[in-house]
Amino acid sequence: MTDTEIALRTDGVSKRYRKGWALRDCTLTLPAGGVIALVGPNGAGKTTLLRLIVGLLAPSTGTVEVLGHDVTASTPQTLSRIGFLAQDHPLYKRFTVAEMLRFGRACNLRFDQGLAERRLAKLGIPLDRRAGSLSGGQQAQVALALALAKRPDLLVLDEPVASLDPLAEDGVTVLFSSHVVHELERVCDHLVVLNHGRVTLTGDIDTLLAEHRLLVGPRTATDLDRAGAVVEAVHSDRHTTLLVRDGGIPAAPGWQAQPVGLEDLVLAYLRRPSEPGAAVPSEVAA
Structure with missing residues (x-):
């Protein structure tokens, strides 16, 4: 600019x-x-x-x-x-x-x-x-x-x-x-x-929404530091939902990619801890 x-x-x-x-x-x-x-x-x-x-x-x-x-x-x-x-x-x-x-x-x-x-x-x-x-x-x-x-x-x-x-x-x-x-x-x-x-x-x-997506798949111990792309990980008994910023990461077999809404995106960033760059897994009911 x-x-x-x-x-x-x-x-x-x-x-x-x-x-x-x-x-x-x-x-x-x-x-x-x-x-x-x-x-x-x-x-x-x-x-x-x-x-x-x-x-x-x-x-x-x-x-x-x-x-x-x-x-x-x-x-x-x-x-x-x-x-x-x-x-x-x-x-x-x-x-x-x-x-x-x-x-x-x-x-x-x-x-x-x-x-x-x-x-x-x-x-x-x-x-x-x-x-x-x-x-x-x-x-x-x-x-x-x-x-x-x-x-x-x-x-x-x-x-x-x-x-x-x-x-x-x-x-x-x-x-x-x-x-x-x-x-x-x-x-x-x-x-x-x-x-x-x-x-x-x-x-x-519009750019932020295009850069982020949700990956939903079987519960996993996925490396949360992979390329620094994971903003938040939410685990239930059977599934894991990852909010990732790098849209170039392909979804692994058995995983589905979904768009994220602005409210969910903002709330995910607000849930992050004060230390920059950290991501925190969240445990939720199945």
């Missing part, structure tokens, strides 16, 4: 808090355009990574480049190209929605108030209501409208509750964190799986 095709690049990024490391050796190159999911359980380091990306935190080690610029040295012009919506979608509760929009216009270089007003009108959210009197879902939509009205090139969302479907149509690169995986394939183009503070899987979703 050329620099103009890259939304985010991190190189060896780690973040340490007083109690320990929240993120370790995170190296990513994420494409511009489309919707990117950052997936992992609570405590995986997702929020820390997002706050590093938008410049709210500085890395303990490594570098973060957004839209070709080092975030820690970014100018107001560069930061204006990044929109961020925190998980608690903070608003000034005593402000009316209209006052929130005027505040947003005063604080941002290229704020499109008309865009925000049209979006809120479509959702039936009145401008004269105080933010604190809105429902939780309406508050989330107001916060999202404010973020979109910045006309960002990169929109970063921490555990969004609003629908992501219309966002890809706005031509903005969307990076959002989630611990829910069942709708990712419908919404997203690119995937990053984060667990134990480390990136365990990243790539274009």
